[in-house]
Amino acid sequence: MSQVPIQFKLNGQDKAEFIDEAATLLSVLRGKVGITSPKAGCEQGTCGTCSVLIDGELRLSCITLAQTCAGASIETVEGMDTDGKLHPLQQAFLDRFAAQCGFCTTGMLMAAKALLDKNPNPTREEVVDAISGNICRCTGYEPIIEAILDATGGSAGSYRRA
Amino acid sequence: MEFRKDFFADERAEGLKEVGHIRQRQDAVGHVTGRTKFFDDKKTTGLLHLKIVRSPHHHARIRNISTHEAERVPGVVRILRAADVPENIYTMLSLINVGIPDEPALAFDKVRYKGEPIVAVLADSPRTAHEGADKIRIDFEELPAVFDVEEALKPGAPLVNEYHGQNHFDYDGYSHQKVRLGDVERGFQEADHIVDERYQMSPIEHAPTETQGCIAVPSDDDRIDVYSNTQALFFSLDLSALILKMPSNRLHFMGGTVGGGFGGKVDTLVEPLAILGAMMTGKAVRHSFSRRDEMRAGPPRGAERIYIKDGVMNDGRIVARQMRIYFDAGAYSRLSAYGAVKAAAHCPGPYTIANVYVESYCVYTNRTPSTAMRGFGVTGVDFALEVQMDKLARTVNIDPMEFRLINAYRDGDMKAHHKRTEGAALIECVQAVSDLAGWQIDPKYRSYSSRQPGAAPAAAPSPASQPSASAPPPPPPPSSPPPGTTAPSASSRISSMFRRGR
Numbered sequence: 001m002s003q004v005p006i007q008f009k010l011n012g013q014d015k016a017e018f019i020d021e022a023a024t025l026l027s028v029l030r031g032k033v034g035i036t037s038p039k040a041g042c043e044q045g046t047c048g049t050c051s052v053l054i055d056g057e058l059r060l061s062c063i064t065l066a067q068t069c070a071g072a073s074i075e076t077v078e079g080m081d082t083d084g085k086l087h088p089l090q091q092a093f094l095d096r097f098a099a100q101c102g103f104c105t106t107g108m109l110m111a112a113k114a115l116l117d118k119n120p121n122p123t124r125e126e127v128v129d130a131i132s133g134n135i136c137r138c139t140g141y142e143p144i145i146e147a148i149l150d151a152t153g154g155s156a157g158s159y160r161r162a
Numbered sequence: 163m164e165f166r167k168d169f170f171a172d173e174r175a176e177g178l179k180e181v182g183h184i185r186q187r188q189d190a191v192g193h194v195t196g197r198t199k200f201f202d203d204k205k206t207t208g209l210l211h212l213k214i215v216r217s218p219h220h221h222a223r224i225r226n227i228s229t230h231e232a233e234r235v236p237g238v239v240r241i242l243r244a245a246d247v248p249e250n251i252y253t254m255l256s257l258i259n260v261g262i263p264d265e266p267a268l269a270f271d272k273v274r275y276k277g278e279p280i281v282a283v284l285a286d287s288p289r290t291a292h293e294g295a296d297k298i299r300i301d302f303e304e305l306p307a308v309f310d311v312e313e314a315l316k317p318g319a320p321l322v323n324e325y326h327g328q329n330h331f332d333y334d335g336y337s338h339q340k341v342r343l344g345d346v347e348r349g350f351q352e353a354d355h356i357v358d359e360r361y362q363m364s365p366i367e368h369a370p371t372e373t374q375g376c377i378a379v380p381s382d383d384d385r386i387d388v389y390s391n392t393q394a395l396f397f398s399l400d401l402s403a404l405i406l407k408m409p410s411n412r413l414h415f416m417g418g419t420v421g422g423g424f425g426g427k428v429d430t431l432v433e434p435l436a437i438l439g440a441m442m443t444g445k446a447v448r449h450s451f452s453r454r455d456e457m458r459a460g461p462p463r464g465a466e467r468i469y470i471k472d473g474v475m476n477d478g479r480i481v482a483r484q485m486r487i488y489f490d491a492g493a494y495s496r497l498s499a500y501g502a503v504k505a506a507a508h509c510p511g512p513y514t515i516a517n518v519y520v521e522s523y524c525v526y527t528n529r530t531p532s533t534a535m536r537g538f539g540v541t542g543v544d545f546a547l548e549v550q551m552d553k554l555a556r557t558v559n560i561d562p563m564e565f566r567l568i569n570a571y572r573d574g575d576m577k578a579h580h581k582r583t584e585g586a587a588l589i590e591c592v593q594a595v596s597d598l599a600g601w602q603i604d605p606k607y608r609s610y611s612s613r614q615p616g617a618a619p620a621a622a623p624s625p626a627s628q629p630s631a632s633a634p635p636p637p638p639p640p641s642s643p644p645p646g647t648t649a650p651s652a653s654s655r656i657s658s659m660f661r662r663g664r
Contacts, residue, residue, distance in 0.1 A: 022289075041373075041421075044453060080196075099194055
């Protein structure tokens with residue numbers, strides 16, 4: 001299979017790789033760049049464990065053709081904590097016991113970040129809707145929802161875009 | 163929330179200060195920062211990918227396997243077949259001397275369930291491994307299949323597993339596990355009402371977000387490093403060593419990080435072939451179930467069919483309980499022989515009943531082999547028992563909570579397993595739940611306590627109803643095989659352990 005060059009931004013840093021034409025973004029992030037927070041849970045776009053942000057939008061990297069991300073800005077959980085300081089969502093997930101086995105956690109954080117970046121003070125219904133594409137088989141939805149609401153601080157404007 | 167220690171202050175353990183508080187998991191920071199390394203994150207480059215070719219049939223003879231076309235696919239490195247596996251036939255619980263080898267790592271003469279592994283293709287990418295697997299040609303002769311536990315036990319049913327010679331696990335020469343107390347027929351004669359019902363559990367897929375998988379890496383120290391998400395690390399290590407006929411100290415298993423298991427990652431299904439592939443190629447091998455593999459061939463919870471016949475008095479006392487349990491193992495034993503014992507051990511539930519008769523069968527069918535799942539054996543029995551309790555309560559027109567309080571076991575009561583009850587707290591539990599739910603119960607049940615004798619007649623085991631060791635085999639169905647047809651020692655250690663009450 002022929003290789004094609006691609007350039008994109010990953011968590012604010014420039015990246016350039018040669019990739020298979022048909023490679024998914026998930027396989028490029030994991031197999032080429034060495035970023036492992038997006039997980040291969042189903043590889044058919046149904047479980048949400050591979051979730052990343054592409055130009056601020058929540059996307060499933062397992063069904064995203066990597067070539068279509070040329071020039072895009074991609075965010076993963078690796079870019080959430082800065083200088084040893086956890087992102088408010090990460091801290092809230094810790095405080096609320098919102099991570100059990102941990103396999104869905106990175107995708108959940110991406111879905112939550114996509115929501116709060118656009119809507120810093122969501123309702124509970126908006127939070128539930130935002131994570132509706134992410135499956136947690138330890139069935140920890142309640143603490144996850146509580147954690148996301150906690151990260152907003154319960155009042156408008158308390159969530160700062162990281 | 164109240165706990166047993168709130169009811170029984172003299173038993174209070176002062177060290178219990180964590181319950182009811184959120185405590186941070188030791189691995190939580192790794193989880194929220196994405197730094198937790200699951201098996202698939204340990205090594206992401208320089209891998210061979212292993213793809214299994216599975217049976218499309220529920221039951222079939224394998225006439226011929228052709229790998230020539232697959233071998234010519236660019237990128238395909240090696241193809242594994244049954245003859246490549248040093249000790250191909252195994253059984254999981256051989257590690258604790260239970261059961262006989264009954265399952266191949268790779269099928270060769272026949273397949274016994276849809277999804278059974280036959281050939282493994284090793285290639286330099288997932289895509290080429292799929293392409294190679296697609297070019298394996300297998301010629302099958304389909305055989306009649308049986309999917310129903312009771313059909314499987316009828317004379318003339320298709321024989322699922324030749325290693326057993328019959329469609330049920332052999333417990334020391336008996337076709338099933340037994341629990342006996344009192345005289346159940348006399349109890350039925352005394353009873354005001356008989357309630358006879360049938361319950362059916364479904365097989366349930368655990369569906370963890372992370373599928374089963376491992377990466378086997380040849381190490382510089384002449385060992386194989388194995389990154390695995392098994393729920394039973396040393397079990398997987400020992401079973402891999404057994405199947406590969408190698409000393410276990412040549413295997414270095416690293417695990418402990420599991421992306422959801424729920425019992426579904428107990429069976430050793432990925433490691434032996436990955437290790438074998440790594441040894442034969444000298445390269446790192448990744449063997450990870452696709453979601454399709456996980457759903458189709460991954461072992462589910464074993465389905466149980468449960469019959470309960472109860473004799474109940476107008477005043478609410480259950481005087482006799484007869485249960486017959488069929489535990490669907492699927493095509494191979496795995497852990498099901500133990501599951502059927504657990505089911506028997508859980509009968510007749512947390513109630514004091516003077517006359518109890520239980521038989522529990524571990525049955526082979528052409529369904530996907532079943533495995534552990536969150537209290538397997540017990541959960542199915544509880545479902546049947548508690549639905550039955552509601553039906554009994556309605557039959558005698560007694561409130562369902564009060565009906566349970568009438569029959570609840572209490573400290574000192576004789577259980578069906580011929581042991582005195584200790585540490586009972588069902589009465590207090592039902593009282594507390596009634597309060598929390600705002601469910602009114604009659605004041606007279608308020609005074610009930612697990613520590614005081616109840617209304618139920620005390621059952622005393624008579625010499626005629628000793629534990630199963632000396633009990634004669636009951637009449638069919640189905641007929642038990644004559645005792646002594648199999649080696650009694652290793653084949654059914656479980657039942658011996660069970661009888662010793664461990």
